[in-house]
Amino acid sequence: MRVAVGSLVLSEDVRHDVLVEMDDAGVVTAIEAAGAGVAADLAVDVAAPAFANTHSHAFHRLLRGRTNGAGGDFWRWRDVMYGVAGTLDPDGLRAAATAVYAEMVAAGYSAVGEFHYLHHRPDGTPYPDHAMELALAEAADAAGIRLTLLDTVYLRGGFDAELEGAQRRFSDGSLERWHERWHALDDALRASHPDVTLGAALHSVRAVAPDHLAYAVAGLPHDVPLHVHLSEQTRENQDCLAATGLTPTGLLDRAGALDARTTVVHATHVTDVDVATLGAARVSVSMCPSTEADLGDGLGRAEALRDAGARLTVGSDQNVVIDPFDELRRLEGGARLASHRRGVLSPAELWRAGTVDGHGALAPRGAPWQEPRLGHPCDLVILDARSPRTVGSDPRELVLTASPADVLGTVVRGRHRASSTLRDLAVAAYPRTERAHGR
Numbered sequence: 001m002r003v004a005v006g007s008l009v010l011s012e013d014v015r016h017d018v019l020v021e022m023d024d025a026g027v028v029t030a031i032e033a034a035g036a037g038v039a040a041d042l043a044v045d046v047a048a049p050a051f052a053n054t055h056s057h058a059f060h061r062l063l064r065g066r067t068n069g070a071g072g073d074f075w076r077w078r079d080v081m082y083g084v085a086g087t088l089d090p091d092g093l094r095a096a097a098t099a100v101y102a103e104m105v106a107a108g109y110s111a112v113g114e115f116h117y118l119h120h121r122p123d124g125t126p127y128p129d130h131a132m133e134l135a136l137a138e139a140a141d142a143a144g145i146r147l148t149l150l151d152t153v154y155l156r157g158g159f160d161a162e163l164e165g166a167q168r169r170f171s172d173g174s175l176e177r178w179h180e181r182w183h184a185l186d187d188a189l190r191a192s193h194p195d196v197t198l199g200a201a202l203h204s205v206r207a208v209a210p211d212h213l214a215y216a217v218a219g220l221p222h223d224v225p226l227h228v229h230l231s232e233q234t235r236e237n238q239d240c241l242a243a244t245g246l247t248p249t250g251l252l253d254r255a256g257a258l259d260a261r262t263t264v265v266h267a268t269h270v271t272d273v274d275v276a277t278l279g280a281a282r283v284s285v286s287m288c289p290s291t292e293a294d295l296g297d298g299l300g301r302a303e304a305l306r307d308a309g310a311r312l313t314v315g316s317d318q319n320v321v322i323d324p325f326d327e328l329r330r331l332e333g334g335a336r337l338a339s340h341r342r343g344v345l346s347p348a349e350l351w352r353a354g355t356v357d358g359h360g361a362l363a364p365r366g367a368p369w370q371e372p373r374l375g376h377p378c379d380l381v382i383l384d385a386r387s388p389r390t391v392g393s394d395p396r397e398l399v400l401t402a403s404p405a406d407v408l409g410t411v412v413r414g415r416h417r418a419s420s421t422l423r424d425l426a427v428a429a430y431p432r433t434e435r436a437h438g439r
């Protein structure tokens with residue numbers, strides 16, 4: 001596909017009158033100056049590299065707009081979430097994921113990391129043929145988003161807690177059985193959905209015994225993305241310290257789980273030593289500011305983590321909001337509130353966090369994502385720079401002024417998708433049964 005772009009917004013500069021040609025995998029096959037009248041399949045005024053959403057639980061979308069009157073804290077919200085998690089079947093999961101992935105592409109995301117732990121039937125017995133995982137792959141197909149499926153190991157309820165209730169369907173019973181299922185899923189996806197990247201996740205240090213973390217990682221190929229929830233809640237830190245004498249970061253470091261292919265999710269309540277450890281390991285951090293605000297988690301340490309050498313990315317997590325601009329604005333807004341300064345993360349850094357570094361956290365190692373460059377994959381988000389929100393903005397600062405309403409379309413894997421069509425799909429696909437809401 002050949003796309004002529006009037007203003008192509010890159011993190012460091014803006015290029016004018018550019019023609020980007022992409023193949024069916026979204027790999028750039030030509031990038032050159034485009035004068036007036038150049039032959040193109042699509043001509044747009046303003047475009048930027050599309051965003052990557054590094055942390056999603058698709059089914060949490062079903063709680064949007066239904067929990068705000070209940071009060072309480074993260075743990076109370078989690079009880080409500082478990083009500084939904086306990087009832088969804090593959091059809092319900094496919095419907096919810098189709099709705100939320102379509103909304104993501106309409107908002108300018110071209111890739112999502114789905115942190116997936118709803119593996120088995122509610123009583124813990126397996127579905128045949130990876131039914132839940134393939135439901136997610138089918139949803140991604142329908143919405144046209146790149147999916148990195150982060151298949152999650154979840155074996156216990158806490159440092160001294162057994163699995164209970166809805167958690168039973170999260171567990172494979174043992175690390176051996178998780179590894180077995182992971183490799184079988186890898187084979188199944190290669191056969192049926194070769195576009196899906198299979199990654200892995202440790203749910204958290206709560207969900208795998210401390211002495212088993214190293215073994216959990218060792219049973220996976222070395223090049224797959226590895227994600228883990230980290231220190232979202234102070235209670236996790238307290239329980240981890242009491243059980244092991246280490247912070248969750250210290251425990252993961254001891255297990256050899258922290259390196260450049262690792263993405264830690266949240267990293268909200270981390271110590272100075274943790275920050276130094278995460279930076280030295282060159283991990284990516286998936287900050288999820290809309291969710292962290294919604295659940296009252298706390299303010300993350302974006303500036304310190306950036307300064308230490310970690311790569312910042314953003315995720316929509318519980319999908320209470322699907323808006324990459326909002327996540328990035330909140331990231332910088334939180335840093336301003338914490339530091340009493342402006343421009344803690346520059347617009348260029350925000351673009352990088354939302355695009356190149358986000359895609360990097362979802363791609364296998366050795367498949368670097370770049371701003372449009374020959375031979376590298378790149379998707380585009382097409383922006384309306386003349387809306388009430390964006391008119392007058394320096395294109396480089398659109399990341400701080402635009403919203404999903406300003407996303408006209410997205411080019412993913414060399415295919416254009418209009419946001420208006422995707423928004424219709426997001427509404428049509430949404431499951432409307434009470435069962436889907438855990439009733």
Ligand SMILES: [Zn+2]
Pocket residue numbers: 055057115229265317
């Ligand atoms: Zn999460």
